[in-house]
Amino acid sequence: MSAHASHAPKRSGIADWLTTVDHKKIGILYLIAGGIFFLAGGLEALLIRLQLMYPELQVVGAKTFNELITMHGTTMIFLAAMPVIFALMNAIVPLQIGARDVAFPFVNALGFWLFFFGGVLINTSWFLGGAPDAGWTSYATLALNQYSGFGIDFYVLGLQIAGLGTLIGGINFLVTIINMRAPGMTFMRMPLFTWASFVTSGLILFAFPAITVGLVLLMFDRLFGAAFFNPDAGGNVVIWQHLFWIFGHPEVYILILPAFGIISEVVSTFSRKRLFGYSSMVFATALIGFLGFMVWAHHMFTTGMGPIANTLFGLATMLIAVPTGIKIFNWLLTMWGGQIRFPTANLFAVGFIPTFTIGGMTGVMLAVPPADYQYHDSYFVVAHFHYVIVGGLVFGLFAGLYYWWPKMFGKMLNETLGKWNFWTFFIGFHLTFFPQHFLGLMGMPRRVFTYLAGQGLELGNFISTIGVFGMTIGTILFLVNAYVSAKSSKRAPADPWDGRTLEWSIPSPPPEYNFAQTPLVRGLDALWVEKMAGNKGMTYAEPLGSIHMPNGSFLPFIMSLGLFIAGYGFMYHNYVVVGIGMVITFGCMLMRSLKDDPGYHIEPDEIEEKGVKA
Amino acid sequence: MATHHVNAVLPDEPEKATLEGKNKILGFWLFLGGETVLFGSLFATFIALRDQTNGGPTSQQLFDMPLVALATLLLLTSSLTSVFAVLALHKKDLKKMQAWMTVTVILGLGFLALEIYEFMHYVHMGHKMTSGAFGSAFYTLVGFHGAHVAFGILWILTVQLQTVKKGLTVVTAPKFYVASLYWHFIDVVWVFIFTVVYLMGMIGGKVG
Numbered sequence A: 001m002s003a004h005a006s007h008a009p010k011r012s013g014i015a016d017w018l019t020t021v022d023h024k025k026i027g028i029l030y031l032i033a034g035g036i037f038f039l040a041g042g043l044e045a046l047l048i049r050l051q052l053m054y055p056e057l058q059v060v061g062a063k064t065f066n067e068l069i070t071m072h073g074t075t076m077i078f079l080a081a082m083p084v085i086f087a088l089m090n091a092i093v094p095l096q097i098g099a100r101d102v103a104f105p106f107v108n109a110l111g112f113w114l115f116f117f118g119g120v121l122i123n124t125s126w127f128l129g130g131a132p133d134a135g136w137t138s139y140a141t142l143a144l145n146q147y148s149g150f151g152i153d154f155y156v157l158g159l160q161i162a163g164l165g166t167l168i169g170g171i172n173f174l175v176t177i178i179n180m181r182a183p184g185m186t187f188m189r190m191p192l193f194t195w196a197s198f199v200t201s202g203l204i205l206f207a208f209p210a211i212t213v214g215l216v217l218l219m220f221d222r223l224f225g226a227a228f229f230n231p232d233a234g235g236n237v238v239i240w241q242h243l244f245w246i247f248g249h250p251e252v253y254i255l256i257l258p259a260f261g262i263i264s265e266v267v268s269t270f271s272r273k274r275l276f277g278y279s280s281m282v283f284a285t286a287l288i289g290f291l292g293f294m295v296w297a298h299h300m301f302t303t304g305m306g307p308i309a310n311t312l313f314g315l316a317t318m319l320i321a322v323p324t325g326i327k328i329f330n331w332l333l334t335m336w337g338g339q340i341r342f343p344t345a346n347l348f349a350v351g352f353i354p355t356f357t358i359g360g361m362t363g364v365m366l367a368v369p370p371a372d373y374q375y376h377d378s379y380f381v382v383a384h385f386h387y388v389i390v391g392g393l394v395f396g397l398f399a400g401l402y403y404w405w406p407k408m409f410g411k412m413l414n415e416t417l418g419k420w421n422f423w424t425f426f427i428g429f430h431l432t433f434f435p436q437h438f439l440g441l442m443g444m445p446r447r448v449f450t451y452l453a454g455q456g457l458e459l460g461n462f463i464s465t466i467g468v469f470g471m472t473i474g475t476i477l478f479l480v481n482a483y484v485s486a487k488s489s490k491r492a493p494a495d496p497w498d499g500r501t502l503e504w505s506i507p508s509p510p511p512e513y514n515f516a517q518t519p520l521v522r523g524l525d526a527l528w529v530e531k532m533a534g535n536k537g538m539t540y541a542e543p544l545g546s547i548h549m550p551n552g553s554f555l556p557f558i559m560s561l562g563l564f565i566a567g568y569g570f571m572y573h574n575y576v577v578v579g580i581g582m583v584i585t586f587g588c589m590l591m592r593s594l595k596d597d598p599g600y601h602i603e604p605d606e607i608e609e610k611g612v613k614a
Numbered sequence B: 001m002a003t004h005h006v007n008a009v010l011p012d013e014p015e016k017a018t019l020e021g022k023n024k025i026l027g028f029w030l031f032l033g034g035e036t037v038l039f040g041s042l043f044a045t046f047i048a049l050r051d052q053t054n055g056g057p058t059s060q061q062l063f064d065m066p067l068v069a070l071a072t073l074l075l076l077t078s079s080l081t082s083v084f085a086v087l088a089l090h091k092k093d094l095k096k097m098q099a100w101m102t103v104t105v106i107l108g109l110g111f112l113a114l115e116i117y118e119f120m121h122y123v124h125m126g127h128k129m130t131s132g133a134f135g136s137a138f139y140t141l142v143g144f145h146g147a148h149v150a151f152g153i154l155w156i157l158t159v160q161l162q163t164v165k166k167g168l169t170v171v172t173a174p175k176f177y178v179a180s181l182y183w184h185f186i187d188v189v190w191v192f193i194f195t196v197v198y199l200m201g202m203i204g205g206k207v208g
C-alpha cells in the first residue's frame, strides 16, 4: 500500500541534527551533550578538590564552594549520567530487540531537547547572579528565599524542564520494548541491557513525578509566596525530604541498573559464554527496581522518624543486597571457565565488579540506623556514593562506550589509549575516594569548604586531591581516543567482538532503517544462536520490502525552546515572557496534533544499493 | 503508516488498528501511571498540611457542599458522556461521537466555571495561596486538577476539529480514544479530591 508517500526534503548539516528523529542520531546528541556537562561537572569536582587539598586554603572561598558542590552533584546526576545512559539506550536498545525505530521518534527527540535546554538553563546561573548553593538535595528551609540566592530558581526550573524530558524518554523506551520487539524476541530472550533499560524506564516513570511535585512546591514557595516549607506559616520541611528521596533513591537504581546491563553484555561477550543465570539476572533486576521504591527514608534516619520507621527502612535497604549479590556472583560465574579477553571494555567491566562491591558493602553499613547516626553527612557517605556512581555507573558507561563505540560511530577506539584510559582512571578513582571513607570515620563532615590542620585530616585530603588528577588524565585520554578514532579512516567491521546479540548482525554504523529485513529471533543471544547453527547471519521474518520512516521535525527543538524562555520569565517575574514561551510551546503542540506526518518510504532497490556499499 | 487515505472500510476498534495507535494508547496508559504518582504526591502533601491554616479560615468554615456537589455532578456526568462518545466511535458513528464529546466539553466548562467562582469566593474569605500552608496545599492540589480539566477541554476541541476535517480514520481514532482516557483520569482524580479535600475537610478537622 501507499507506495506514493514521497521523500521529504533531506536536511543536512546542523539542520539535520536539530530536526532528527532517528534514535541513533539522538543517541549521539545525548552523548555529546551529556559529555559536555560531564566535563563541566568534572571541572567543578577538580576545583572542589583543589580547595580541599591543604587545610585552610582559599582557592575558591566558601560561597563559590557551596555553588560548586551543588552544581557538581546536580550536573553529574541529571545532566551527565542520565543523558549518557540515554545515549546508549537510544543507540542500542532498538537494535537489540530487532526494531527499525523507537515507538515515538518525535517524543524521543523532544525528550532530548527538553533535557538539553533544562541543563543549559541551570548552567546559565553561573553568569546571571550565581549558581544554586543549597546542595544537590536542595533541602528546605535552606533553599528558601531567606537563606539562599537566586541560583535555586535556576535549579528548580531547569530540573523541571529536564525532568519532563527524561520522563517522556522513559515512556518511549517502555513502549518501544513492549510493542516493537522483532518476531521471536520474547521477554525472556531480551539481552540484559534491554532488560535493564526497561526496568530503569519504569523507575523513571514512577520516580520523576515525585521530584517534579517537590520542585513545583519549592518554586511556589520561592516565587509566589506559598508556605509549603515555611514553618512560620504552618509549612513542613520534611515534606521536601520525602518527595526528594521518593525520587532520589529510585534514581540511584535508574543510574546503576543500565550499568548492570552493560556489564552483563560485556562480561558475557568477552568470556565467549552465555550469561550465567540469565533468568536470575532478570529477576534480580526487576526485584531491585521494585525494592528501590521501598527504601527512600534511609536517607532520613537522623530526621527523627522514630525507631520503628528507621528499622523497617533499614531492613528493606539491606534486603537489596540479596539481588545485587546474585548479580555479582553471576558475573563471576560467567567468567569462570570462559575464554576471557581483556580489551578496554572488559577491563572496565572487570574493574567495576570489586569497586561496585565495595560501594554496595558500605551501603549496607549505612543501612544500619544506629551506625548511620555516626556516618550521616560525613565523608564516609561521600565515599560510599562515589564508589557506587563512579566506580559503578561511570565504569559501566566507559565499558559500554568502548564496547558499542564501533556500532555507534563505525570506527574503533584505540586499544592502547583505552588501556591507559582505564588504568589512570581506575587508580585515580581509588586514590580519590578510598581515603574519604577514613576521613569520614575520623569525623570530617561533607560539604565543608575547609578544615583545620592538626586533626589528622591532611594526608587523606591530599591523597584524595592527587587522585583527581588521575581521573582527569583518564578522561582526557578518552577524549583524545575519540578524536583519533574520528580522524582515522579505518572502518569498523559489523561484528568486531564476535558478539552475541542482534546489534552485531547489522553494519556499523547501522543504516537509518537498522534492519533491511526484520530478523527472526530463535533464542537467547539471537546472533550467537545463528552462529552456532553455522549460519552467516540472521534468518529473516519477512521478505525485502518498502520501509516506512518518520520525517524529521523542528518542532521538538522549538517546543523545548519555548519552555526555556518561559523558565526565565518565571524567574524574573516577567509574565509577558512566560506567555511568549508558553505560546511557542503549546503552539508547537497544536501544530504537531493537527498536521499528520506521512513519513516517507525507502524502497527495496535503495536498500540493496546501500547494502552493497556498507 | 500512511493510512490516512484508506477510504475503504474502517476496521473494528480503529484506535488499535495500527501499531502507531497501539503505541499511543499504551504510552498514554503509562503516562497516566506517572500522573498518578504526581497527584499522589500532591495528595500526601495536602493531607500533611490541611490543618495548618495559619490563622486563616478552616475547611469547615470554607467549603460549601451544594456548590461542590454540583461541580462533582457535572464532572461525573461528563465522564459518562465521554463513554457514550467512545461507544459511538466503536459503532463508527462520527456524528454521534462528536455530539457526545461536545456535551462532555460543555459539562467540563461548567465545572471549570464553578471552580473559578469557588476560588474567587475563598480568596475573598481570606483563604489564599499565600495565607498559610493549608492555602498553598489546597490551591496547588485542586488548581493542578483544574488546570488538567482546562487542558483536557482544549485538547478535546483540537481533536474534534480534526475529526470534522478528516473524519474518523485510523489516525484520528487513537487521538480521540486517548483524549477520552485522559478525561476519565481527570474524573477519577476528582473523586479523590472530593473525598479527601471536601468530605474529609467537612467532617474531619483537628480535635482541640
Ligand SMILES: [Cu+2]
Residues within 6 Å of the ligand: A248, A249, A252, A295, A296, A298, A299
Ligand atoms: Cu538511597
